[in-house]
Amino acid sequence: MKRRHFLVGAVVFSALRPFQLLASWSEKSFRRSTLQQAFLDALGTKDLLLSDKITIVAPPAAGDSSLVPVAVISSLKGEELFLFVEKNITPLVFRCILYSNTLAFFSLNIKMKESSALYAVVREGEKYFMATVAVAVEAEGC
Amino acid sequence: MSSDVRVLAREESGIVLVKVIIPHPNESGSRKNEQGLIVAAYFIQEGTVLLNSKPLLDIQLGPSVSRDPFLQFRFFGKKGDRLTLSFRDNRGEQFMADTVVI
Numbered sequence: 001m002k003r004r005h006f007l008v009g010a011v012v013f014s015a016l017r018p019f020q021l022l023a024s025w026s027e028k029s030f031r032r033s034t035l036q037q038a039f040l041d042a043l044g045t046k047d048l049l050l051s052d053k054i055t056i057v058a059p060p061a062a063g064d065s066s067l068v069p070v071a072v073i074s075s076l077k078g079e080e081l082f083l084f085v086e087k088n089i090t091p092l093v094f095r096c097i098l099y100s101n102t103l104a105f106f107s108l109n110i111k112m113k114e115s116s117a118l119y120a121v122v123r124e125g126e127k128y129f130m131a132t133v134a135v136a137v138e139a140e141g142c
Numbered sequence: 143m144s145s146d147v148r149v150l151a152r153e154e155s156g157i158v159l160v161k162v163i164i165p166h167p168n169e170s171g172s173r174k175n176e177q178g179l180i181v182a183a184y185f186i187q188e189g190t191v192l193l194n195s196k197p198l199l200d201i202q203l204g205p206s207v208s209r210d211p212f213l214q215f216r217f218f219g220k221k222g223d224r225l226t227l228s229f230r231d232n233r234g235e236q237f238m239a240d241t242v243v244i
Contacts, residue, residue, distance in 0.1 A: 016229050024188075025187045025201075025202050026202065029192045029202070030204040030205070037152045043181045058179070066208055066209070067208045067209075068208075071149075071189060071214070088169075088206050089172050089205075089206075090204050090205055090206060091244045092203065092204050093202065093203070093204050093206050093207065094201060094203075095202040095205050096199065096200070096201050096215075096242070097199065097200040097201070098199060099196075099197045099198050099199065101193060101198060101218045101219065102198055102216070102217045103157065103216040103217060103218070105214075105215060105216045106201075106213070106214070106215050107213070107214040107215070108207060108208075108211060108212060108214070109208035109211070109212050110146065110206055110207055110208060111170060111207065111208055112206070112226070113206075117187075
């Protein structure tokens with residue numbers, strides 16, 4: 001009986017512990033590189049299919065380069081979302097892994113070194129789809 | 143461990159919009175201060191979101207995210223769903239929060 005109580009306690013204790021982070025941050029994906037190299041490092045391919053089912057919401061001209069609001073939205077059944085800024089020192093901004101309940105939507109504020117093209121990539125199965133938009137930066141302040 | 147993370151999760155027509163703010167300097171490691179010295183990298187690198195204890199979203203972030211990262215995402219859910227969020231920066235510090243969908 002005592003042993004059973006101990007086991008129940010152990011289960012409750014382990015459930016209360018802070019959970020382990022499942023994502024593993026990749027040094028290689030986020031290193032300083034060119035855009036093409038960043039595609040290879042993060043996706044394993046440069047073969048991206050242009051898709052009209054991905055939308056990047058971003059201001060065409062950003063007044064503050066250290067705070068540019070960007071959203072990636074897709075009607076694809078995306079399993080992963082990526083955002084790249086071509087001219088940034090480290091082009092990959094985020095990699096987002098979506099589980100079954102999650103919609104293909106992610107938004108955050110980013111820093112831009114200078115005016116640049118943004119690339120959003122959505123992985124659906126083995127295929128990578130892409131959309132691009134240009135953002136002009138008025139004052140540099142990265 | 144810090145618990146400053148602010149989360150708001152609101153349901154409308156079966157879709158929950160989650161807004162998260164993580165107070166953090168989020169230094170990229172390439173910015174120079176007034177003395178012309180590089181400010182060391184100090185930024186949120188990864189995060190995990192659980193929906194009722196099941197994985198909902200994993201996120202990996204690079205250095206080019208703004209100060210006090212502001213993230214938004216959406217999922218199919220309902221009022222009363224429980225969200226647990228955990229983030230970690232490049233110095234290994236954890237930032238956690240939980241909330242209930244309203």
